[in-house]
Amino acid sequence: MALDLRTHTVTIDAGCISCGMCESLVPEVFSVPAGSTSQVRRDWLDWAQTTPESEERLRGARDSCPVDVIRLES
Template sequence: MHIDIVEGCIACGVCESLCPEVFTVTDTSHACQAGVSGREDACRQAAEACPVSVIVVKES
């Protein structure tokens, strides 16, 4: 799985609250790819919960 944060993050913090091992929110959200393994479900939940749908999950 690969996580991309595309343009438009409003820094709401939801993704970090759902999966802090992957998402760090400062002025915008940053995804730590190294933290994704074993946390795929939390990453999918974060992508679904993002209010502006800027978390793009590539399953391959």
């Protein structure tokens, strides 16, 4: 289902190892610039609101992070 943006936020805790997994899975939300840690794109809300599978894909990225620093909170 599409994510309910009234109740969810996406954040990245300290400790990202810049592996690129989140960006490869959901490039509409995560960006891992060269030499930097992962960042949440400014326009991720637009994508999440209009994509039916946004919640499942975000949960998949969160669960695939090898150091468990992606937070999908409600």
